[in-house]
Amino acid sequence: MAYYIVRRLLQAIPVLIGTTFLIYFMVFAMPGNPLLTLFGDRTPPPALLERLEQQYLLDQPFIIQYLNYLGNVVTGNFGISFSGQSVNDILARTFPVTLRLAFLAITIEMVIALSVGLISGLRKGGIFDASALVVSLLLISLPIFVLCFIAQFFFAVQLGWFSPTVGADASIPKLILPAIVLALFVVATAIRLTRASVIETSTADFVRTAYSKGLGRRRVVPVHILRNSLIPVTTQLGADFGLLIVGATVTEGIFNVPGVGNTLYQAIIRGERPTVVSFVTVMVLLYLIVNILIDLIYAVLDPRIRYVK
Amino acid sequence: MSAAVPAGAVPASAPGGPLLEVRNLEVGFRTQGGMVTALNGVSFTIEQGESVAIVGESGSGKSTTAHAIINLLPGSGRITGGQVLFEGRDLATASRQELEEVRGKRIGFVPQDPMSNLNPVWSVGFQVEETIRANGLATGKREVRKKAIEVLQQAGLQDADRRLRQFPHQFSGGMRQRVLIGIGLASSPRLLIADEPTSALDVTVQRRILDHLESLTETVGTSLLFITHDLGLAAERAEKLIVMYKGKIVEAGPSLEILQNPLHPYTQRLIAAAPSLASRRIQASGQHLGSLAHTEAAPASGFDLITAAEERAEQVEAAPREPAVVVENLTKVFKIRSGGFKSVDFTAVDDVSFSIQKGTTTALVGESGSGKSTVAKLLLKLENATSGSISVQGRRIESLRGRELLSLRRAMQPVFQDPYGSLDPLTNIGNTIAEPLKVHKVGDRASRRERVFELLDQVSLPRVIAGRYPNELSGGQRQRVAIARALALKPDIVVLDEAVSALDVLVQAQILRLLAELQGELGLTYLFITHDLAVVRVIADNVCVMQKGRIVEAASTDQVFGSPQEQYTRDLLDAIPGAGIQLGV
Structure with missing residues (x-):
C-alpha cells in the first residue's frame, strides 16, 4: 500500500511540471505589460518601471523566468505578488476557505445523490423517478451563476434564511448557501449515476440469492444494493472535485467568499504570473491528492481491488 | 427425520401430504408487446424426502419454475395464475413477510452460477453469518460465528474458520458453490431448490459436490x-x-422409466442428444462404433449423436495418414507479478508433445487451469512458446512473420467458446463471414458474396441471415456463424476451443453433427479442446488428457475409454454422469 502511494505521488511530479509550464507559458503570452496595468491610467516613471521589471525578472527570457520560478517553488517559496504580498501568505489565507466550501459541497452532493439516486433506482419509472429526472435535467442546463442568483435572491434576500454574502469571516454556517449551490451544480450526474448503478445491482444474482436466504428488504437494500452501488459513484465524486473548484470561482465571486476562486480571478485579470501559476500548481496538487484518496477509498469499498504492496 | 426445526416454525399442515404441491402455475413476463407467458399450467408435487429433477433446454421454463416457487421472479415476471402450496400454504399469494419467513428457513435455494451469486464486496463469513442471523439459527457474535464454521464445514469447505474472513474472489468456483450450498442448507430446510448448481464447474468437481449434496439432504x-x-x-x-418444454411439462415420472422408455418426442430428442448418455451407450456397445447396430428407434427429429459419431468414424478410417500438426516438447512459462518488481514463473504448458493426423480429430481434455487453452493459443500463434517446437503441415511456425504468418492463419482457423463474445455486435453476419476473405484479399466483392452464401448453406443457416446482426441470432446460430467464418478461407485445420461447451444439449448435438459432416466433406483436421469427456467420446479419434500443464495420458479414444491407464483419467471418466444407469441399448 505504502509503495502504491509513493508511486502515485512520484507520478504526480511530471504532471506538476507540465501544468506549471503550460500555465506559466500562457500567462507569459498574454499581451501587454502586466506592470502597466498596475498603474492604471497613470504613466509610471521609466526608472521605476525598469527597477520593477528587474525585480520580477520581466526583462529576462521566458525560460529563465520559468526555471527561476520553479527553483523557488522547490524550496517552498511561491514568490511575491505584484502588490508586494508573499504568495505563500495568500495561499495560506485562501485555500482553507475554499477547501471548507468544497468539502461542504461534496458532502451535500453525496447525501442528495445517494438518497435521491437510491429511491429513483428502486422505484424505476415511478413518479419520484420521473420528477428527479426533470429536476436534474434542469440543474444540468442552468449555468451556475443563474443558480447562484436564484439561491441568493430567494433564500437569502426574500426568506432571509442565510446572509446573501459571506465576507471576510468565512465560517461553516455562512458557507452553507454557496455550498448548496455548488453541490447542485454537480449533483445531477451523481444522481443519474447512483440511479443507474442501483438499477444494475438490483438485478444482480447475488441480490436474488440474498432474498432467497430469507433476508428482508431492509437488510438487502443498504447492505447488498447500496453498498455495491457506491463503487462507481465514488469515482465520480473524485472527478467532481475538479468541477467544484471551477464552480467555486464563479460562486465565490457572487457570494463574495474570500477564497481561491475569487483571488485567482483577480490575479488573472492583473496578469500576475507568480500568483496565477502558484494557485494552479496547488490546485493540481490537491486534485491529484484527492484522486489518490478516492482510489484508496475504492479499495476499501471493493475488496477485489488490491494495490501492489 | 428433521434434525432441527427452528422454534416458532409453522408445522406441516397435513401429515403425510405432499411437501410441495404446484397447481396449474402460470407465470408471465411483461414486455413492450404485452404479457409473454413463460409457464403455462405447470403442476407437480414433491413428497417429504423425495428428490425431483426438472430437465429441459434453456428457455423451457425450468429456472422460472424454481424462482416462482419462492416468489423471486426476475424483473417484470409475475405469477399470473395457479397455486404454490408449500406445507399447505399458498406461496403465490403470501405476503412479503410470510415469504421472508419461508425463504432460507423452510426452503433453501442453491443458485446456478457460483461466480455471480456471492456479493463480491462482503467476506464469505459475513454472508454466511447474515443468513444464520436472519433465520434465527444462533444469537450472539460468538455463537453465530461457530454456527457459520459448522455450516461451511458441513458443506465440505476445509479450514472454514480461517477462510471466513476471505472474499469470494479468493475462492475457486467449486469452493464458492460449496459456500452457496452451505448457505442453502444452513437451517436444515424442508425443501432445497438447486438450480443447475454445478453446470459452471468441472466434471470432477461437479461429481464431488453433488455426492456431498446428496448425502447432506x-x-x-x-x-x-x-x-x-x-x-x-x-x-x-x-x-x-x-x-x-416451452413452459409446459411434457413428461413426468420415475427417472429410470423415462430414460428407458421415453414417450414424448421431445424427451426422445433430449436423450439422443445428451453426450453423457451417448458416450455411455457407445461404451456399452463394446469398444468400437462400427459394431453398434442401428436397432434403436430413430428419434423424431433425427439428431442422434451416435449416428453422427458412426458416420464420422467411417469417414475418418478412409482418410490417408500423414501428420497435419506435430507438437514437440512445447513449454510456456508465464511471469506472474508478485508485488514490487518481483515475479514468479508459472508453467502453464509443460513439455507437451502430440501429433494430429490429417483428417482426424484429436481432443485435448482437462479441467480448467490444465493449460489446454494455452496450447490452442500457442498453436494458433496468438502466443509465443517459451520452448519446444510446433510444425503445421511440415512447416515450423515459431519464426514465421508477415506474409508467411498470414498463410499459416489461412491454413488454420479457430472457433472459440463463447458465441456471444466472439462475434462483433456492430458487424452484420455477412460481413463477419467475409472479413477473413477481405483480409486475405480473396476474390472481389461479388465472389466473396457468393462464398458467404455457400458457407451459410454449409452450416445450414438461411441466406437471409447475412444481413442480420449477432443479437438477432440464438446461441446455436451464432456458433454456426463462427464455424462458417472459420471455414471461409478453406482451412485444413480447425482449432475448436470449447466450441460446444456453452450450448444447450440439443444445439450441442446439432453442432457436433455439423462438425462431423464438414470433416467428411472437406477433410478437415480438428483439434478439439474441451473439459467434457462425454463429448470427446462422440467426436474424437485420439485423446490427450492434460493435468497441470502436462499430458498425462494420450491414446486413441477407444483405448482411453476402454482401459484408462492413469487414475486421473479414470476420475474424469467416472465423473461423466449416468454411470449407474442401465439403458436399453
Missing part, C-alpha cells in the same frame, strides 16, 4: 428439487423426472 431428510439440462445427470441424481 439424506441425513437431514430434506426434499430436493434439482434443475438441470443434462438428462443423464438428472436421472442419476433424482428419483422422479419432470421434462419441460
